[in-house]
Amino acid sequence: MGKPTGFLDYSRETPAHRPVAVRLRDWREVYETQSDEAIATQGARCMDCGIPFCMQGCPLGNRIPVFNDDVYHERWDRAAAQLLATNNFPEFTGRLCPAPCESACVVGISGDPVTIERIELQTIEHAYALGLAVQAAPLEESGRSVAVVGSGPAGLACAAQLRSAGHHVEVFERSDRVGGLLRYGIPEFKMEKAILDRRLTEMERVGILFHPSSPVGEGGESLSALRARFDAVVLALGSTIPRLIPVPGAELAGVYPxxxxxxxxxxxxxxxxxxxxxxxxxxxxxxxxxxxxxxxxxxxx
Incomplete structure (x- = not known):
């Protein structure tokens, strides 16, 4: 670790909120951007804990102590390589994930945990600036094709991994625009849709095909027909059926999921x-x- 006493020397600092009077006039994201120096200081707070429970807490197993150290030394290229090795879309998770990594952070036992999500966001923005946040193109084509039904987070991650492995991938989305939950279920003030579109453009660059307004099943191509056209079909449908409350009046006009x-x-x-x-x-x-x-x-x- 570059700063063994960093968690003692520095306090947790989170980004400032944009002024209320300003953000009430638009749908931009709530938080200000922190400086590279501020984020590097937060990276220094990652202690030499021995057992990185943050990695265990992360569903992706992100190599958090490694990229924290790289960020502390402002080795943004190395930090990006570590982050992208386990995470297809850090620009999404850094905004939307509930951060179980921070809940598991050892520093948080007796103080405030490391600001892992903000470090992740700053790292992926540097990766884009350095041309490192590219969708991995296959080294060779497999000759096989896969249809992915659904373009939410799971469908997009699946498409990215399959394309990296050399398969021809087409993504079918029933809505008029690609993105699923990321497109229509996440408010703009939590993640501006330009962030999503930037990633979709990168995926299209390596040959992933997207088909919006293309339901599978009722109102569209049958699953059996799709299966006949592709070597494999992945169903990434999401959870679209709302959980309604069984109380009188739930059916009245003006009550919405x-x-x-x-x-x-x-x-x-x-x-x-x-x-x-x-x-x-x-x-x-x-x-x-x-x-x-x-x-x-x-x-x-």
């Missing part, structure tokens, strides 16, 4: 057709206080 409301709002932000599902000029009650409830709150406000 969260995803219905969030999708309508996102479409409205991007100039889509007017939707009757709108909080404009209305009093809003939100049932549920998790991340999705908070997304609905920010969107309605």
């Amino acid at each position: 969260a995803m219905v409301f969030l999708e309508a709002a996102t479409r409205d932000v991007h100039g889509g057709p007017a939707s009757p599902v709108s909080a404009r000029g209305r009093h809003v009650i939100i049932l549920g206080g998790g991340d999705t409830g908070a997304d609905c709150l920010g969107t309605a406000h």
